[in-house]
Amino acid sequence: xxxxxxxxxxxxxxxxxxxxxxxxxxxxxxxxxxxxxxxxxxxxxxxxxxxxxxxxxxxxxxxx
Numbered sequence: 001x002x003x004x005x006x007x008x009x010x011x012x013x014x015x016x017x018x019x020x021x022x023x024x025x026x027x028x029x030x031x032x033x034x035x036x037x038x039x040x041x042x043x044x045x046x047x048x049x050x051x052x053x054x055x056x057x058x059x060x061x062x063x064x
Contacts (some may be wrong), residue, residue: 009039015053026050 016025016034027043029036037057038044048054 005029012040012044013055013057014038014040014047016029018053029042047049 001019014025014029014031014036016031016036018033018034021031022033023037024029025031026046029038029047038047038054044054
């Protein structure tokens with residue numbers, strides 16, 4: 001049985017509503033060209049709630 005503590009958290013791509021935004025967003029998340037990588041947790045839920053586009057990194061890689 002796998003130990004839950006050894007499980008890697010999922011990584012998500014968060015896209016800002018402002019195209020090509022570069023700077024620091026909520027909780028100190030660094031955006032470059034309108035995108036940032038965020039792990040699971042409260043900040044990911046915050047971005048979803050505030051209208052940011054959120055996709056799982058593995059899914060985003062297959063779309064490109």
